Amino acid sequence: MSRIPLERKVLGENDRIAAGLRERFAAHQVRCLNLISSPGSGKTLLLEKTLGSFRPDRRVAVLTGDIQTDNDAVRLGRYGFPVRQITTAGACHLDARMVDRALEGWQLAGLDLLLIENVGNLVCPTSYDLGEEAKIVLLSVTEGEDKPLKYPGIFSRASLMVLTKIDLLPYVPFDVGKAVEYARGLNPAMDVMELSAMTGQGLGNWMAWLDSAATHGMP
Amino acid sequence: MHEMGIAASLLDAIRAELARYPGARATRAGLRLGEYSGVDRESLSFCYGVLVEDSGLAPLALDIEFEPRGRDLDLIYLELDDE
Numbered sequence: 001m002s003r004i005p006l007e008r009k010v011l012g013e014n015d016r017i018a019a020g021l022r023e024r025f026a027a028h029q030v031r032c033l034n035l036i037s038s039p040g041s042g043k044t045l046l047l048e049k050t051l052g053s054f055r056p057d058r059r060v061a062v063l064t065g066d067i068q069t070d071n072d073a074v075r076l077g078r079y080g081f082p083v084r085q086i087t088t089a090g091a092c093h094l095d096a097r098m099v100d101r102a103l104e105g106w107q108l109a110g111l112d113l114l115l116i117e118n119v120g121n122l123v124c125p126t127s128y129d130l131g132e133e134a135k136i137v138l139l140s141v142t143e144g145e146d147k148p149l150k151y152p153g154i155f156s157r158a159s160l161m162v163l164t165k166i167d168l169l170p171y172v173p174f175d176v177g178k179a180v181e182y183a184r185g186l187n188p189a190m191d192v193m194e195l196s197a198m199t200g201q202g203l204g205n206w207m208a209w210l211d212s213a214a215t216h217g218m219p
Numbered sequence: 220m221h222e223m224g225i226a227a228s229l230l231d232a233i234r235a236e237l238a239r240y241p242g243a244r245a246t247r248a249g250l251r252l253g254e255y256s257g258v259d260r261e262s263l264s265f266c267y268g269v270l271v272e273d274s275g276l277a278p279l280a281l282d283i284e285f286e287p288r289g290r291d292l293d294l295i296y297l298e299l300d301d302e
Contacts, residue, residue, distance in 0.1 A: 001246070002301055006236060008294040010229045010250070092221050124221040126257030127292065153255040153290070 014128055017096035021103075021131025028108040031214045032116065034130050036154055037138035038147075039120030042164040044072045045197040046138070046206070047117055051079035053207055059110060063102050064117040065094040072117065082106060093124035096131060113214045126153040134159035134218050141165050141172055145179035148186055155183050159218055160191040160209065167196040225258055225292070226266035229281075230274050232294045237276075240299060247280045249296035253289030260285060 009015055025032050035043050047062060054060060061082040064072040073085035086094060086102050099116065108114075116132065118125040137158035139147050142165055148155040155161065161183050163176060180192050193209065195202030233248055252260055260283055271277050284295065 001298055003296050003298045004236070004240075005296050006249075006294050008232050008236060010225060010232050010292045010294055012232065013228070091224070123257050126255075127221065127225070153257040156255050157290070 018129035018131040032114040034132035041140040060113040122151040141174035148182035156186040163194045222262040247298040253291040
């Protein structure tokens with residue numbers, strides 16, 4: 001009996017494809033952001049408001065992932081920018097191969113921002129590198145403020161936490177201070193932003209953050 | 220939820236390493252599993268147990284080394300039957 005020491009990534013094949021995507025994004029100066037949250041936290045509405053706020057000549061595209069239906073691509077496709085649905089047919093996350101396939105036929109040279117809306121899930125998408133420059137986690141105030149403690153994987157990796165639906169704060173017992181404290185306890189460098197895509201409150205900060213990320217890299 | 224896919228990827232990784240040792244049979248594999256890897260240990264053990272039976276690699280035990288606050292999901296050793 002002999003033991004062979006190894007250091008092999010179990011998701012090495014996904015990581016290899018993601019590294020290829022990252023190289024392509026860098027070669028064309030495309031900033032790629034991976035939006036992750038629970039189902040119903042407001043990813044699609046935020047992206048709708050985001051696309052609706054861009055000038056028509058903005059070089060942006062969206063990939064949106066769901067287990068079934070192309071409903072989100074229909075919603076997001078109304079704003080005149082390239083949008084593609086990735087339907088995972090049961091898989092609870094996007095992986096790098098899905099993104100690679102979904103990009104077929106798109107000229108990355110014509111983009112400077114690629115937004116990926118992951119499948120609604122705070123666990124599984126955490127494991128899969130998509131070649132993104134940053135992960136962004138959304139947490140709606142209708143969820144518990146202890147989500148960062150319950151799902152430390154994504155909150156420890158995300159560069160930005162967006163607290164959504166803040167127009168509902170008067171009606172729900174969500175403690176913003178606690179949510180931020182829990183998240184920064186895991187990830188002290190994390191940026192935090194509060195907004196309501198419904199009312200537009202805080203949307204300006206989000207758009208400024210995106211512009212900065214697209215122009216200068218991660219803030 | 221995605222542990223079945225992770226278990227399949229783990230078996231692929233084991234096969235790839237075993238290919239470097241023609242004729243060898245693995246009896247035990249070691250996995251480092253980070254607390255923040257996004258993978259549930261119990262669920263992964265269950266899925267691995269199901270998949271390994273039909274993999275052509277059984278019996279092949281899996282040791283999981285839990286890494287507090289870690290993110291790793293790495294195959295860290297194989298034990299080979301030299302006989």
